[in-house]
Amino acid sequence: MVIWSSLQSLRGPIVRTGPRHVSFNDIEVYNQIYKVNTKFSKSSDFYNHPSANESVVETVDIKEAHARRAAFAPYFSKTAVHKLEDLMQSKVTFFLTRIQELGTNINISRGLRCLTVDIITTYSYEESFNALSDPTFSPGWLLGFESLLDTTAIQNFAPGTVATIEYVLGNFIPRSYVSKISPIVGDVLKFTDTCSSAVLKQKFRYLSGERDMVTIFAQLFEDDEKRGRKALTDKQLIHDAISTVAAGMDTTGHALTYAIYYLVKHPEVQKRLLEELKGVIGSPRADVKEEVLGNLPFLQACIKESLRFSHGVPGPLPRDTPAGGATFLGHHLPAGTVVLNSAYTYHTNPVVFPDPFKWDPSRWLVEDTKEMQRYFMPFSRGSRICIGMNLAEAELSLALGRFVRRFEFGFMEGFQDSDMEWTSVLVPMTKGMLMIWAKEREE
């Protein structure tokens, strides 16, 4: 990733980064690769993580991915997400209650991930992981997930190494010894075990006759003859369970963390946002519908700018060049060439986003945002665009809007800006955690 980042900084439109790897900084090329009905498949060099390689996220075959996505898609439509309003509101209310109780020394980086996880696990298994109840927002499996991200970096450089270690330790050594041999693998297994037992427990309930579940997995436990779809295998279910939690947790959590960080750094922006929120939320604890927040221009501008800064997935989202090869910018690339495009490169383009490293929500309030929108892809685009985008957008509005309306907040002593510097392990991983205090507003 270090090498990748420094190559990015060259900012040439086309850079060969390895014997078979070519990276781009050209929006037309991006749009040809990440489009609907693309022939560029996800690259199996990269989408082959030991705990997720049979998930929808890591399905590389284009036809198979289409079918796997189709099974999930109805559960993430705008209408479906709208029906989740009560669930989301109740989790956000509990999150705010926990913030109020803690008051100080709050690890908001982890708290926000706990919020998103409790939402997605309730929707996935009808049973929340109850991460928000953890006294310091640090349940063991979350620490395990952080370790899993660390292993993602190793996976990039030495594919297969982590798989082998994890396979041997996970299958042949009792769990109590695994942590002693390798604390990192022990933590990773805590996370993956938590997800797999949740989905298998749900499958057992379903096959025992409980058919009225409204969760994203319920329709995947048996063959669907009408749609010509086979039931998922246990391995596919487990890998989907791990990857949907992972996909929905860190991305949404990071965007919210950045929003709160920059709102502390820019009190004038926070003041403007609060004024807008007061217009629709009469008192710090009053209710507000997600739809109302979704239509507040300044709140949405703050969210957009935070997504631009957290990039969604800043890693290069590798794709394989299809049979027959492809020609980009006058260069012919043979079939099998791995093409790379990072949202980071486009989100920091200085021509499109002047002063690109300035967090400035008002840049989104100009009349014509067409060019910025063209370069804005936190959720990726085309056939493999984020499935959870509508859910993520609703969570971002509710969590940020209600948090800012309810609390004054600031950095804890000892917190440093450098804690928010990040490296890319597919998602951004910050050096430290955002530690804040929060106090309920008087009016």
Ligand code: HEM
């Ligand atoms: C701010 C929040 C989010 C951002 C920025 C985001 C971003 C992304 C990006 C960039 C991708 C493409 C990854 C790739 O090509 O490898 C992706 C895929 C995906 N996301 Fe999200 N995501 C967010 C929230 C969520 C949520 C809440 C869920 C719900 C479970 C979710 C589920 C997925 C899934 C299943 C995929 C794989 C789609 C496929 O491979 O076809 N995401 N997301």
